[in-house]
Amino acid sequence: MDIIKVSARSRSTAVAGAIAGVIRDSHYAEAQAIGASAVNQALKAVAIARGYLQEDGITIACVPLFTEVDIEGLERTAVKLAIWQVDRALLPPRLLQALAEALSHHPDDGE
Incomplete structure (x- = not known):
């Protein structure tokens, strides 16, 4: 699997489009970012991808993890975002309500 x-x-x-495409194909994606600005872009992308996938009835979850990567011989700490498709029927009602409220108050994409 390729890392975004x-x-x-x-x-x-x-x-976000890349994340949504991978989720549609394989139900799991990973994004990786190094540095605060890159992590910010990655998290915004997950939020936007959630909106794209919502149109197809797909719900996603995301867990951030630290990982060590080698860049030109130097070890760096990156944030890896593990993103996967979840079954809405398994989500707690309070979370579903929070998602519905968030969707009604915010635009579904933007930068």
């Missing part, structure tokens, strides 16, 4: 690499200069909507 996100930089500070990545367009969050483009990353």
